[in-house]
Amino acid sequence: MNMNLLVALDFDGTLAALKRDPAAVRLSAARRALISRLGKKAGARVLIVSGRPQAFLRRALAGSGAALAGEHGWLLEGIGSRWRHPRLALRSRQARALAAAARAAVRDLPGVRVEAKTAAVAVHWRRAPGVRRDPAGLRRVLAALLPDGWRLAGGKKIWEFRPADAWGKGEAIALAARRLRARVVFIGDDETDEEAFRRLGRGAMTVKVGPGRTLARERVRGLAGVDVMLKRLTKA
Ligand SMILES: [Mg+2]
Structure with missing residues (x-):
């Protein structure tokens, strides 16, 4: 077959x-x-x-x-x-609130861009010279915003809030x-x-x-x- x-x-x-x-x-x-x-x-x-x-x-x-x-x-x-996904509506409400908090938190970091997605929030730092020198520093700032049921994941020149759902x-x-x-x-x-x-x-x-x-x-x-x-x- x-x-x-x-x-x-x-x-x-x-x-x-x-x-x-x-x-x-x-x-x-x-x-x-x-x-x-x-x-x-x-x-x-x-x-x-x-x-x-x-x-x-x-x-x-x-x-x-x-x-x-x-x-x-x-x-x-x-x-x-x-x-x-059955929890998409809930996670998208949480993502909007998280995106607003992230934008406020990175206001003083030139070049950082917060991208609100439906069920995630991406924080791009490819164009942020200060963060390129110390990506972990930005990670600490963002980790302080993590709500229950969410996690912070790394990618290529990006930190991303993602639902912890499996x-x-x-x-x-x-x-x-x-x-x-x-x-x-x-x-x-x-x-x-x-x-x-x-x-x-x-x-x-x-x-x-x-x-x-x-x-x-x-x-x-x-x-x-x-x-x-x-x-x-x-x-x-
Ligand atoms: Mg890829």
């Missing part, structure tokens, strides 16, 4: 190069075509799993045919009926795989992807993009390596 294939892909740093301004990150036409071609293969489905808001992913992936799981997998659309990219991918009865390939580059590599375990083909320690089974060196893998999966 030929099993279905779910190809789950992180966005930033996996499908699009990181930029100083996260809002300026775009998917290239060539890579959009690769994703579209892979998704049209019989039995194959592409799912983008990202910490980005769903609205951002809808714009960035328009025309690619990919299913979307934004907010670290708290939302899923494009594979079966539209799904959202739900993330890996759980969303597993949900999508159950719906499709598919085996999983997951490619990602960041901390949240490591959590998903752990969650998916040996049953999935996991691929880390770039250097550094990883729980993934395979590694590619950069975005060009991701392209090679997408082409290989399309032909396989």
